[in-house]
Amino acid sequence: MARFILLSGRSLVQGVAKEAGKFSDKYLKEVTTCQIDPDDIKDFNIEPGTNVRLTAEDGSSVVLKSTQSSLAPHRGSVFIPYGPYAGILISSKTGGTGMPSFKGITIELEPTTDEVLPIKNLLEVNYSRGISK
Amino acid sequence: MTVISAVLCPGCGCLCDDTEVTVEGDQIVKVQSECAVSTSKFLNYNKHRSTTPLQRVNGELVQSPLNDSVDKIAKMLIKADYPLIYGWSLTSCEAQKKGIELAEEVGAVIDNSTTVCHGPSILGFHDVGEPTCTLGEVRGRADLIVYWGCNPSSAHTRHIKRYTSKSTGKFRESSERKVIVIDVRKTPTAKGADIFVQVEPNKDFELITAIKMALQNEEIEEKSVAGVSIEQIEEIAEMLRSCEFGVLFFGVGLTMSEGKSRNIDCAIGLAQELNQWTKFAIIPMRGHFNVTGANKVFTWQTGYPFAIDMSRGYPKYDPGQTTTIDVLSRKYNDATLVIASDPVAHFPKNAVQHLTSKPLAVIDPHLSLTAYMADVVIPSAFVGIETSGTAYRMDGIGLIMRKVIDPPNGILPDTEILEMIIKRVRELKGE
Amino acid sequence: MALKKFKLIANSNAPIDGDIFSPNNLAGKNIPEILNLETWLGKKRVKVSEIFEVTDESNESEELTLVFDGNITQVTRVGKNMSEGKIIVKGSVGAFLGIEMSGGSIDVDGDADTFVGMSMKGGTIQIKGNAGDAIGSGYWGSRTGMLGGLIIVQGNAGDEIGRWMKAGTIRICGNTGILAGSRLQGGSILIQGNSEGKLGASMVGGKVVLLGKTSSTFPSFYISEIKSKAKVDGEKISGPFYSFLGDIVENGAGKLFISVENNPDLKYREDFIP
C-alpha cells in the first residue's frame, strides 16, 4: 500500500469520448484508467494494465486499471480523468469556497485482483438508488 | 444539402465561431473544424438521448407525457422546503434567465457549474479585481503566454492556434511569442512550450509568491520553492517583467488544488503588479461553452454570479453555504432540478449520495448519468445545434449561437420547457 | 432575568435563519411572544412554535440567556448582531454563528459550521468541539474580517481562519487547516495544535502564533530572531519561537511565531537570522 496525491482532470480522450456517450466503452476505458509515474510503477511493483484499488481518507474506494503515465515524471502523484470513478474518491470538503478537492488529495493505492466495475454497478454500489434501463 | 458557415461550437469556452457544418435532410453529415471535441460533438450529439420525457415508476424510467412531467417537476419544486436548481453551463443565456425566474418563483437555491470549476476564481476576484483583456488583444499583441494549471492542448484544443502562440495578430507574429507552461505534469501543452516549469502538487501559491519575490528583488531563503529552483524562478520573473505584453491563462489546476480561491487572489495580484513594468493580463480558461454566460446572466439579474439562495424571495449569496456542494453535503436541500449538467458524473461521492436520495429531475439533451438516476427526465434541444441562443466566450464576448438543424419531433428548447414549468408553478400557486 | 430554553422540533433539514435568536432581540419577550416570532425554514416563513419548543427557566444571571438543547446544525446566524447576554448551544450549531456580534457571549458544546464570528466586532465565542472554515473572516469582497472580540475553539478548525481579520483574537486549541491568517491585517491568532500549511499567506499585519508544527513556511517571510515568548492578548506564551516577518511580497509587517521545538525542519532558517 502506498500513499499518493490524486489529481483528477480533463483529458482529450475523455472530452471526445463523453460526447460519444457516458455508457460508451471508450468513455469507460478512459475514466477508469489510473496513470502512474513509471518510476513509481517500478518501485511499487505494479504491473501496468493490472488493477489497482484507490482508497480515500474516508474509506471510499474504487478499482481502476493502472497504466504507465505518458506525462511523466510526476512521482508521488497519480492522475485519473474526470468521471464518476474519480468522484468516489474526491472529498466534498470545500474549505468554505464551494469547491471540492478534485486535485491534490491524498489516497492509498494497492494492487488488487478485483474487477473494475462497470458504471452501472459503480453507481448501484455507491448510491442509494440504482440506475434504470 | 446545406452548408452553414460561421457556426459557433458548443464544445468549450473558446466558443470558436468558424465551424462549417453540412446538413443533409435531418442529419449533420460533415463538420469542418480543426478540433476533435467539436467534430465529435456535432456528429454525436444526437446519440444517447430519449425523444420523450421519462419518469421513474417502480424503479424504472418509463416514457411519460410532457405535460405530466412538467407538472411533476413544478410540484416537486413547490413542495420542497429548500429546492436546489443546478447546472446551466451548457445552455443559452435565455434559458439561464428563465432559470432565475423559476428559482425566484419556487424559492430555490440556484447555482451553476462555476461552483465546481472557477468558483474560487470568482471569490479571489471579489477581493482583488482582475487585469484582463479579450482573446483578440492576446492575438494582436502578446509576446509572452503563460499557461498555469491548464492544458489547452487537451481541453481547449484550438486555443493555442487561434489566440496565442501559434496565431498571428496585427502587431505580433507567432514566431515572436514565448510560452511558459506551469503544471504538475508534463502535459501535451507543456511539451509544446518554450519553458516548462513543473510545480509540486498543491504548491502553486508558494511558487507565485516566490516569483513575486524575484520581481521585487527580494532574497529567497530557500534552495528551491515548490520543487522549482531559485534560478528558474528568477528566470521566469525576468521573462514576465521584460515582455512587452504578457498574459497568464489559468485553469482548474489552480482553482481546485490546495489554496483554491487564495491561489487566484495571489495570481491576479501577480498580474496586477506586473503592470508596473509592462502590460500584463490574466484570463481564466473557462471550460463549458456557456459557463461564462451563466455568471454574466446571474450577475446582471441578481448581483451575484453563482450560488444564489432565492429562498426568501431575494438573492442571497453565501459561497461556502449556498454553493451546491455545501448544500448537498449538509443535506439541506430536499429536491433538485438539474439542467444542462451531469453532476453524478463529476461530483464527490457524498454529494451524489444526497442528490440521489431526494426527488431529482433532469432537463438535458443527453441521457446523462444524472438522468439515469432521476425521477423525471425531460429531454431538450441541443443549444447551438438544434436551437439558437446567446452564449459568452471565456473572455466575456457575447455571441449568438446558430441553429443548424431541427430537433427531433417533440423535443423543445430549455427555454420553452422552463417556461412551461414556470407557468405550471404559477397555476399551482394560484397566481 | 430569565433563561429561555429552545428545543429543535423541525421536521425538515432545510436551513433555519437563526438571526432572531439573540438576547437583544428576545429581551423582554415572554414565551408566547417568542413562539409567535417568525423566521425562515428554507423558503417557508414559519413561526418559532413550528420549529422549536421554548421553555422558561429562571436563573440568577442578570443577563438573558438562551439555551439550545441539542444539535441545531441547520440553524445559521445564531446570535447575529448581539451585543449582550449569553447563548449556550448544547450540541452543534450551523454557519455564521455570532455574525456581526459586538458583545455578550456564545458557548457551543459541540461543533460549529463555517464562518464563525464573521465580521464580529466584540464579545466572546467559545466552541468546545471543532469549527469550520473561515472563522473570523468578513463578507466576500469586503477586504475586512473580524474587527474585535474573542473566538476560542477547543477542537480543530478549518481553512482560512482569520481571513482579512483586522482586530480581536482567535485561539485554536487543536489543529487548523491551510491558510490560517491569510490576508491578516491585525489582531492575533493562536494555534496550539498543528497547521496544515500556507500559514499567514499575504498577511500585512497582526500576529499568528503556532505551537504545533507546520508542514512548510512561505519563502516570503523573513526570519528575524528566536524569541523565548510570544504575547497573545497580554498573555505570555512560552516558546521558543522562530519569529518571522511578512508577507514580504505584500509589503507586510505581520508577525509569525512558529514553535522551534515542534518544527526541526525549519532549523536551516536559523542561518538567515540577521
Added chain:
Amino acid sequence: MTEFIIRNGFVVDPINNINCERVDIAIKDGKIVESVNESNAKTIDATDKLVMPGGVDLHSHIAGAKVNAGRLLRPEDHYKDYEVKKGLRRSGTGHSIPSVFTTGYRYAIMGYTTVFEPASPPIKTIHTHDELNDIPILDSACFPLLGNNWFIMEYLKEDKLDECAAYVSWLMRTLKGYAIKVVDPGAVEAWKWGGTSHGYDDPVPRFDITPREIVRGLIKVNKMLGLPHPVHVHANQLGKPGNYKTTLETLDSVRDLAGDNGPIMHLTHVQFNAYAGVDYPSISSGAAEIADYVNKNRHVSIDIGQVMFGDTTTMTADGPFEYQLFQLLRGKWINNDVEAETGSGIVPITYNRSNYVHAVMWAIGLDLALMIDDPWRVFITTDHPNGGPFTEYPRLFSWLMSKKARDKLQKRMPRLSRIRTNLRNIDREYTFYDLAITTRAATAKILGLKDKGHLGAGADADIAIYNINPKEINTSLEYKTIRKAFSTTHITMKEGTIVAKEGEIVGTPIGRTYWVDSHVPDDLHNSVIPEIKRKFEDYYTIKIDNYHVPESYLERSAPIQPSEVSAK
C-alpha cells in the same frame, strides 16, 4: 389602452413654455393628446402636485460588460441592499451598481423614464443589449465606443473621411447603436502597451494619429451622417490636476466645425476634467474657465458628473485613468482591454467629505452647474456610478435649488476646498423650471428625442408627478422637502402606463431600445464593405457575421432615421 386625464397639477414643461401652471394633461394610447373623451378617461388627481415630463438621463452606466463586471467585483456593495420579489416586481440588489430589474424600478420611482447607456464596447454590444433588454420600464440606447477604434484611426490617418463615415454608419446599424462615443481618444490604445499619460496632441503609438485628429474626424463624420446626438466625448487627461486646459483645448479644437444647429460636441462628466493646480495637494477648480468658454460658445453642451459623498464604484472605458486610481488607492482593480476597439477599468472608491481632493471635486461639479448660464446646455448627472449612484439625484437637486443646503454641507469640508473653488460665492439657485430643463427637456433635445422631455400633444406619455407644491414651497429653505419629493414620485407614468405609485412598482412595460438606422449611399457602402471584411478577419477573433446584432434581438426595437445623409 386606458385613457387618462391628469387634473389640477402644477405643470412644468419648458419645451412648451409652461412654468408651474395648472394644466390638465390628456393621455391616450401611450401618447399625450389634446383631449380625451372625459367619460372614458380615468382621472389622476394631481392637485397641488408638481407635474413634469419623465426624466431623461443621457449618461448613466446601467448596462453592459463593465457595469456587470462592477457588480461581480463587489458583492459587499450590495448584499445589504436588496429587493424582495413582490407582485410584478422582480427581486434584485442595489447600492452603487444595481441589478437590471432594480435599476429600472429605482429610476422609475424617481420619475425617470429614459436613460441612455453611454459606453458600449462595440464587440460587447450584444451584452449591452442583453442588459438593456432586461431593464424594465426605461427607454434606452447605447453609444458605441469609437475613440480608440483601429478602423477609425486608420481611416482618419489616411484622411478617408467618407470611408470612415461609411464604416461608422455600418457600425451603428450593425450594433444597433445610437451615438458616437469617444473616451480618452487615442490614449486607451496607448495604454494597451502600458502607456498612462496622453496629451491632446500626442501621437498614438503605431497609429501616428493624435486625439485631436480623432475627435475632429469623428465630429465631421457625425455631421455627415446626421446622427441625432452630437459626438459624446470623455476628454483626455481625466482625473489629472491641471486637466481643465486639455478640456478647453478639446472644446476649442472643433469650434471651426460648428454650424447653426447647436452643439456638435457633448463633453461628459466635466467635473472630472475641470481641475486646476499641478498635483492633488494643489488641486482647485477650473470650472470658471470652462463655464466661461461654454457661456461664450454655443457648439458645446456638457454634463457635470457630480461627486456624491459615500461609497461607490468608478467604471470607465478609460483604462489608463483607472490604473492610476488603483496606484493611488491600492484596493481592487479591474482592467479589461477589448480587441481593436477600446478598454475599461473599474476601481471602488469612497468619497469622503473631509478629504480635501474629494471636497474640491464636489464643489467643481456644482460650480459647473451653476456658472453655466444656459440650462439647455448643462445637464445634471453623477456619471452613475462614477460620482455616485443615480439614486443620489434628489440630494443633488436640493443643492442646486438651495444655497443654504450646499453652504451648510460645505462648512463641514476642509477650508481650503472652499477657498479653491467658486461655489461659496455663487448665489444662483435652480428653479423647478431650470431643473425640468436640465433633467428632461434639454437632455431629450440634445439626444434628438422629439417625443421626450415635454408634455405637448404627440409626446410620449412619460410623466412624473411629485408630491410637492411648487407654488408654496420655499426651495431655498426647504431643501429636505425637495430631496424627499424627488426621491419618490406620487405617480410615474411610462407611455400611458402607471409604473410606479408612491414607491411601489405597479407596471413593468418593456422599454424601447433606440438605435440609428444610418445609411450612406449604396456605392460608398459597397466600396468599403470588402475592406471592412478583410480587416475584420485580421483584427478580430470572431467572424464578422457574428458581430451583428439583429434587430430581432432587441426586446423592443425603436429605429431612428438620421436627419440627413450628406456624405458626398
